[in-house]
Amino acid sequence: MTHRTVGHPAGLPDDPRANVTAPTPDCPVEITLAALHGRWTTLVVRELLRGDRAYSELRAALPALSDKVLSDRLAQLGEAGVVERDRRPGWPPRVRYALTPRGRRLGPVLQALWDWGADTPPATTGPGAAVR
Amino acid sequence: MTHRTVGHPAGLPDDPRANVTAPTPDCPVEITLAALHGRWTTLVVRELLRGDRAYSELRAALPALSDKVLSDRLAQLGEAGVVERDRRPGWPPRVRYALTPRGRRLGPVLQALWDWGADTPPATTGPGAAVR
DNA sequence: CTGAATCCCTGCCGATACTG
DNA sequence: CAGTATCGGCAGGGATTCAG
Secondary structure (H helix, E strand, O other): OOOOOOOOOOOOOOOHHHHOOOOOOOOHHHHHHHHOOOOOHHHHHHHHHOOOEEHHHHHHHOOOOOHHHHHHHHHHHHHOOOEEEEEEOOOOOEEEEEEOHHHHOHHHHHHHHHHHHHOOOOOOOOOOOOOO | OOOOOOOOOOOOOOOHHHHOOOOOOOOHHHHHHHHOOOOOHHHHHHHHHOOOEEHHHHHHHOOOOOHHHHHHHHHHHHHOOOEEEEEEOOOOOEEEEEEOHHHHOHHHHHHHHHHHHHOOOOOOOOOOOOOO
């Protein structure tokens, strides 16, 4: 039983949602992009793919990321079922963030995004411009 | 010569760009997300994955998409090397849009995004809510 | 038919300050 | 240590209008 909704190599799935004519949250692609949406999101996920982290560890790993955006992202990823919050009793408060199984499955997704972006970088402006 | 930058199954590539601490345009993931960035973008790509289209055909396929955003998206996808513009002489002006080879390689990327979003839809609000 | 230009409104995100 | 509250600047995108 193919409860996997995919299988077409050149086209897109035969799911009705593959034929929507407007950006709807029902579309699986939109769901994924919504989970990864916003600045810093993929970097937070990357950090957590390497292992669970405390809030302060995330801040240390991404120094330019502000508190507000970090907690925004963690909340967003929590809503998306990507990140789990593990609070421990006692003082000072210690909280660990970890990917859920669903969150770990973002690994291949980020890999696909990486692969495409790493492949054949465009000569953006000029000819033979050694862009860096 | 492994000019493919990937290979780690559970982690991310050993490319230095995998260790950036801030959202930089150099990161391949950011490159891909930038190409797909913005509302309607993935739907435009989906239409073109099905075959080349005229401007008016894209408008017809995505009726709620405004001219401004459509031409924005086509320009953005052109910059990203995803879409090619094929203008033909004569009157009335006829232009066809088609994916480049690079653009066609977005198929697997969208597939990965679809797969993740289609997998284990979250019981967002209530228990056993048969969302459909 | 194929777009580009303008206007305006909304939502994001960064900085700062404050709380449990 | 682990966040929330508030404000302001800026870019995204929708409707409309104009041009090639």
